[in-house]
Amino acid sequence: PNAGNEMHNNWESLREGQSLVADPRLPGKCYPAVIDNFILNGPTVDVHAVESFVHHAMEMIMDEAVKKASDVQEKVCEWRSPEQLKELLDLDLRDEGEPESKILQRCRDAIRYSIKTGHRHFFNQLYAGMEPYSMVASFITEAIKTSLYTYEVAPVFTLMEETVLRKMIEMVGWEEGGDGIFNPGGSMSNMYAVNLARYHYCPDIKEDGLVAVQRLVILASQECHYSISKSAALLGIGTKNVYMVPSDSRGKMIPSALEELIKTAKSEGAVPFMVNATAGTTVLGAFDPIEEIADICEKYNLWLHVDACWGGAALMSDRHKHLLKGIHRVNSVAWNPHKMLMVSLQCSAFLVRDKTSLLQRCHSAQASYLFQQDKFYDVSYDTGDKSVQCSRKPDAFKFWLMWKALGTRELEQRVDRALAMARHLAQAIKKREGFTLLMEPEYANVCFWYVPPSMRSLPAGPELWEKLHTVAPVVKERMMKKGSLMVGYQAHHGQPNFFRMVVISPQVSREDLDFVLDEIHSLGKDL
């Protein structure tokens, strides 16, 4: 029975003069308090009845969302048009509630029509795969349901976040240690970098606003993530004040061009205060040359932030960490374990090389209703004032439990394997007719064109580009409607649409990669 029925039954018994003493939930005799038709003796929610709902829901989640989703025989996605889907889901919210069986069916429907990001043929984003340990941790997080602003309300998760941050900082290589926080996404971490960098430059900005300083300028490569632009807009700096540094043919920021732009900004009377380098760009997976960029930042006294949301995982690998060589010299790092390391969304860390409580000073508002100074425990464990958020989810725990389960070595192996897979795929593409590699992958992004037979004899030039540009969108539509595969595509710097294969999950094997190429060919050969 749902909650409404339960209360109704109680009310009925009361009206018939029966005492509620017999109810096992009431330990002793107590006079029923009834105010305005509400019976206050018992909880509104029948705990036992609804526990069964969660049990059934969990069983169903295990079957439909976990087992099936990782079964390669099942579809990656069950495409429906928005109109069809609206009808199927019956989204309308009504006055009356529904029974358990209906709700369970709704859960089943939500699963059915959702994309199976854990499927072995899902390669669409910079995250993928199914990681059971972090998933369990995320269930625990949801069940415990607390916020990470004070030690008193989240003791376990506070300590875990601290441990994970310390370990990540160790991998970055800041010997003197540092500070950090987990954020709701890498975009937020990048915003923190901008905010800290400008606060570091001029702390008065916190109170006086940006009018306290000259026009500030951020420098980032043209391949950087769009959150840099969004940060500039939100933080009041303005998107035009993000100067885009050209990158070379492999997508890496050109240091000499960076220096030129810095000088340009200064000559305009503006103040360049921060450089954003990207370790693992979104499309090409390129790594900006951090050492050289650090030299320049030191020379001009600029804050160097590395957006390693995607590429940070390389730090776990002895073999590949050279991609981030020089990272120990930077001021701040954004690193998303929910990407290559497969922690459940979201898990985004912001690290800063600072031991002067810069994060705290920059963000604090010292609310008396959370951060009382007369608490009975060491209040330095209350991390809330480091954040611009109030309630904050304990995302680090998902990383911690997975790390405990697998160990650093296993995590390293996964990274190495993903990159080996990428290289293998690149080789396979080169050997195969009709497939053209954009560039040798530096990381896990493998970018390529599929050239249908009808276009293979065309010479390189605008006519081919125009035709080629139409191929990927059609193949994508077909793969989604068939539900067999999901791979991303985009145009980039005037080039026609190309596919971007991203290899992450250790569940993916060579035959899955062969399948990708076979399927794309099968779907597009008639074009």
Add this chain to the structure above:
Amino acid sequence: PANCYDLNESLVDHAEGQHFLNEAFKIITEEVLCKGTDVKQKVCEWKEPDELALLLDLELRATGEPEHRLLQRVKDVAKYSVKTCHPHFFNQQFGGLDYHSLGGRFLTEALNTAIYELSPVFVLMEAEVLRGLRQLVGWTEGDGIFCPGGSVSNMYAINLARYQLFPEAKSKGLWSLPQLILFTSQESHFSVMKGAAFLGIGTDNVISVKVDEGGHMIPEDLDEKIMLVKSQGAVPFLVSCTSGTTVQGAFDPLDLIADVCEKHKLWMHVDAAWGGSVLFSKQHRHLMKGIDRANSVAWNLHKMLVAGLQCSAFLLKDTTNLMKQCHSATATYLFQQDKFYDVNLDIGNKSVQCSRRVDCLKLWLMWKAVGSNGLAERVDRVFILVRYLVEQMKIREGLLLLHEPEFANVCFWYIPPSLRGKEGNADYQDKLAKVAPVIKERMMKQGTLMVSYQPLGNKVNFFRLTVLSPLLSQKDMDFFLNEIERLGNDL
């Protein structure tokens, strides 16, 4: 060959992972859900940070661990975490437990997706939920989005208000603008301050409007302060008022404030993160009379409606796609225009985030399960429980209310017998200030109860009991009063 890894095989054993999931879930059910809602169990198992660090064996090592060890860890986490669903947890503006939203949350985690083309179900679902919420606000049209917390919702309001007035701020930054000023009440949430700093406006440009005894913004003072700012040549652009202040639970007089905002043409934002849920209740929605006149509303469903962190809605009256224009940055790798479906469904450009968690499912599922009527009942019941509590407090000795509660915050001092009748003494306030911290320490170390305390203005430390959980009943209220007395009567 590229290296020695066997690429022919998957590296991960599915059966192992699924077994762990099943076993872990049993532990979660037992240790968190069952024990956590059982009044015979503790609310918290207090340990000092150093001790806890040792118990948890936090260190991250090179090698992994076997399943039984990990399951033990799951148990430990559950044991030493605060049971926020416990009927005796009153510490924050969230708590309690709703099983349908919990099911929704597990489902969200299992699907592990973010909102854009990646989640056709959830894009549609979010739109429907936001529409339902807007309807309760009184808007037949509008816009909205789910944010990672009310603080971010408030930031969105500030950013949009600024953008509407000065769209060039997006590209040129604040140097091209006159001095911007925003207004909020003395008792508003600190996120307005944090938002002003974060957005480059500066905390000094947040003007604090006076409140009355009950903690409500005084509209006359707001009007005066706006005029003063204008006379000084600065540009007021936003008023952020509160429906349900953090400490006292006060509801600012929205109609009167809307009059002032309309007069001066300022964006009116209502931070209803805490109090918004009264809109479900026919009996109590009058507390937010005038809400439909606002430009934007922040409403956290994870608070009174127990949807589970995070579930923070930001609602907008605007129908001109303001949010999208304000926040968009065209990223070719996400928002391709040549997609095969209507690209208006890619709502990612409305957000300042890239990946955005699916926060609507848990609310939608719960709403479907209990209906708007069921949610209204929960809200109404809270008011009844508060009334009962207040009546009891008046009967008992040593409990002094700050004032009659307007909402679900019950603020009071516990006055131990030794201090009763001694209000005249010079050191009375000092002594009283020390009472709550000691009782708090005791309650946490014994694990019987959790309720927060804070000072406010010239008022020394008092308790703030927040009533919200649908699991509460009269005996929990009785227990609460008895326990405070038991913990503190020797002071």
